[in-house]
Amino acid sequence: MYKFYHLRLAAALVMGLNAQTALAGEMWITNEKDHTVSVIDTKTLKVKATYNVGLRPRGITFAKDFSELYICASDDDAIDVLDPNTGLVIRRLESGEDPEQFALHPDNKHLYISNEEDALATVLNVETGEAVAEIDVGIEPEGMAVSPDGKIAIVTSETTNMVHWIDTESAEIFNNTLVAQRPRHGEFSKSGDRLWVSSEIGGTIAIIDTATQEIIQTLNMHIPGISDDLIQPVGIRLTDDGTKAFVALGPANHVAVIDAKTFEAIGFVLVGRRVWHLEFAEDEKQVFATNGISGDVTVIDVETLKPIKTIKVGRFPWGAAFRPG
Amino acid sequence: MQIYLVKLSAAIFGVVCAVSAAFNTPAQAEGIKADISYVRLTVERPPVLSNLDPIPPDEGLAGAVLGNNDNAGTGKFLGHKYSLSVFDLLKDGTLAPISGPLKQPGDLILIDAPAVAILAFADRPANADHLILNVRSPDVALRDANCRANVLHTAPSYAMRGDALAQFLLLRRWNDLVMIEGRHPADHAFANALQSSARKFGLMIKQVKKWVIDADLRRTASTELPLLTQEFPRHDILIVADETDDFARYLPYNTWLPRPIAGSEGITPVAWSGAVESWGAAQLQARFTDTAARTMRPVDYAAWAAIRSIGEAVTRTNSSDAASLRNYILSAAFELAGFKGRKLSFRNWNGQMRQVIHLTHPRAVVANAPLPGFLHQHSELDTLGLDAPESTCGAFDNP
Known part of the structure; x- marks a missing residue:
């Protein structure tokens, strides 16, 4: 413990001396009920800045070169584009109604956006601000992901209980996979051959084969002392090496750590209340978890699977995006 | 059955790989069509002291209309079609078609009527094999001594x-x-x-x-x-x-x-209030207000949940046959996301839908029942209303 503090002190000292150079990474958090983003220094684990953005910020992602930050301003029906060096909104893109989540295509040019209240997915060119396609999907679309090769986009619709598979070339749905109740989030494996989908009310994770769009595994999780119907998975992150999956379990207030090969639970990490989304920092040495109800972010050490710090941010922290130093 | 076996064999602290067959997309079926009837008995209400807050004439029905739209949203990807027809149940027991494609109610029915009328309707020999969902009556006896095998309840009981x-x-x-x-x-x-x-x-x-x-x-x-x-x-x-x-x-x-x-x-x-906004409820409230131009009331919610239960069963069973849907709805496999923070399912001893009950005042939710600490060996939701040992209902074949 002592050592830990010394290290932090030293880090703070270094930071103070090199105020101009951004050595440390940054975790950017959207605060849904504050219309702000909080920026956490991933070395000191302190909030170093808070910036105003559009109304009800939820989905958040960086451009592939980290030069720009995109944020769904849901109640402004817009995507705010921030300069991460200044925290200023430098332009605003019309996204269609109520953008909730999005995914950036590997071409670094097209955002695939779920329009929650309109049962639509919008494809937006971030350079021109032009909506290049609108795709009818199920009711309350939310989770959005693009396969690593860029050929497939998926969207989960919460009330229709489906994963819609979109051919990014034609911008048309080519298949639908029925999953358990209220699918919230989809995440492709690094290789792209698997898609993990969380069903919040179903309480399960479906692991889907990308080639056939068929479910190959359904995971149920049990934590002693917690009612099964409160295990409500939402955010998912998979390690690049394909060994582990982290799953945020909502009102169960835990993050599940799953062996991505055997699908066995490695452990459950206690975090804050209603844990929502997750993001890796520092070469996947840490996972940040947003706790919507308690208004904070828990940092989990990936090696020890222990929560190392909880950091107060704004009201209803929703999404997280990492920018390396 | 499969699910229970899997649960039993699983380590307590583990992740179970359930058989995925239950969740696979049904084959694109041609010709699956669920024609749902909304049967309502308009009751004369006693005079009340205040002129404020009149009861909207489409109370209940507006929820069914929204649920039908939601079902169609899923159905369009699976080749399943849905229709909603409305009938007035007249005092003499005859049915007057009001709107929709059907001239006579089919076998999938939402009933919006007092307990006496529900029993009379359910007991007609022609309706014996129908699937009837009670969206209004909170009468306790309907879930107890007066239960009927062909009547399920999405409205919560007074109990x-x-x-x-x-x-x-x-x-x-x-x-x-x-x-x-x-x-x-x-x-x-x-x-x-x-x-x-x-x-x-x-x-x-x-x-x-x-x-x-x-x-x-x-x-x-x-x-x-x-x-x-x-x-x-x-x-x-x-x-x-x-x-x-x-x-x-x-x-x-x-x-x-x-x-x-x-x-x-x-x-x-x-069962519902305009003050409920967590668990995605804001989306349901917004969709309802868009279609009905008013706030969603408890009977609207019960009707929405009833028609969504039918829709969910059609989606998963790839069938619109009343008996198959009833079996699925009463099975352990059935679950429905209902914007209440916990999944909805049905009690197989009296056909009552399990649900969170919100404790509200007009401007906010005070608390949600089941409250923390009220535990149950199967589902905490069964701490509300007649649990299996309390109910004298004998019309359901409990497994």
Whole structure:
């Protein structure tokens, strides 16, 4: 413990001396009920800045070169584009109604956006601000992901209980996979051959084969002392090496750590209340978890699977995006 | 059965790889069509003191219309079609078609009527194999001695609402209660349920008064009601059974002791309210307001949940046959996301839909039942209403 503090002190000292150079990474958090983003220094684990953005910020992602930050301003029906060096909104893109989540295509040019209240997915060119396609999907679309090769986009619709598979070339749905109740989030494996989908009310994770769009595994999780119907998975992150999956379990207030090969639970990490989304920092040495109800972010050490710090941010922290130093 | 086996064999602290077959997309079926009928009996309501808050004429039906749209949203990807037809149940028992493609109700029915009319309808020989979902009646006997195998209930019973309130009061340690009971049969039924709930959870209803005042309370509440409530023994909270929305609105702040009100006024245990906004409920509320141009009420919610239950069963079974849908809805595999924070399912001993009951006042949700600490060996939702050992219903084949 002592050592830990010394290290932090030293880090703070270094930071103070090199105020101009951004050595440390940054975790950017959207605060849904504050219309702000909080920026956490991933070395000191302190909030170093808070910036105003559009109304009800939820989905958040960086451009592939980290030069720009995109944020769904849901109640402004817009995507705010921030300069991460200044925290200023430098332009605003019309996204269609109520953008909730999005995914950036590997071409670094097209955002695939779920329009929650309109049962639509919008494809937006971030350079021109032009909506290049609108795709009818199920009711309350939310989770959005693009396969690593860029050929497939998926969207989960919460009330229709489906994963819609979109051919990014034609911008048309080519298949639908029925999953358990209220699918919230989809995440492709690094290789792209698997898609993990969380069903919040179903309480399960479906692991889907990308080639056939068929479910190959359904995971149920049990934590002693917690009612099964409160295990409500939402955010998912998979390690690049394909060994582990982290799953945020909502009102169960835990993050599940799953062996991505055997699908066995490695452990459950206690975090804050209603844990929502997750993001890796520092070469996947840490996972940040947003706790919507308690208004904070828990940092989990990936090696020890222990929560190392909880950091107060704004009201209803929703999404997280990492920018390396 | 498969699911139970899997659960049993799983390590407590583990992740189970369930057989995925249950969740696979059904083959694109041609010609699956679910024609759902909404059968309603318009009841004359007794006069009430206030002109505020009239009951909308499309109460219930508006929820069914939204649920039908939601079903169609899923159906379009699976080749499943849905229709909704509306029928008025007339006093002589005949059915008048109001709208929709059907001229006679099919075998998938939502019924919006009092308990007596539901029983008469369900007991017609021609309806014996129909799937009938009660979206309005909170009558406890319908889930108990008067249950019917062909009738399921998405509306919560008075017992569920009473138990929700009792849990809340117990958690607050507001153990000493007094009650005012209105003059209508519905008031009496709710008061009875509140009495049972108080007994079940160890609360004390120290005195009950029947409502007798017939003055115009819009002018006299501040003089009449302190006198009425002055006679009560000491209590923590005043509960009121006024299910026709007649007088209870005049009680808050006009009591002799400064005490909160609960029951039909003040903190109300309800299936739904405009104040519910968590768990994605804001989306459902917004969709409802877009189609109905008003706030979603409990009966609207029950109708939405009923039609969504049918839709969910059609989606998963790839069938629109009443018997198959009923079997699926009552099975352990059935689950429905209902914007209440916990999945909805049905009790296989009396056909009642399990659901969270919200304790609300008009501007916010106070708490949600089941409250923390009220545990159950199977589902905490079964701490509300008639649990399997309590129900005398014998019409369902419990596995």
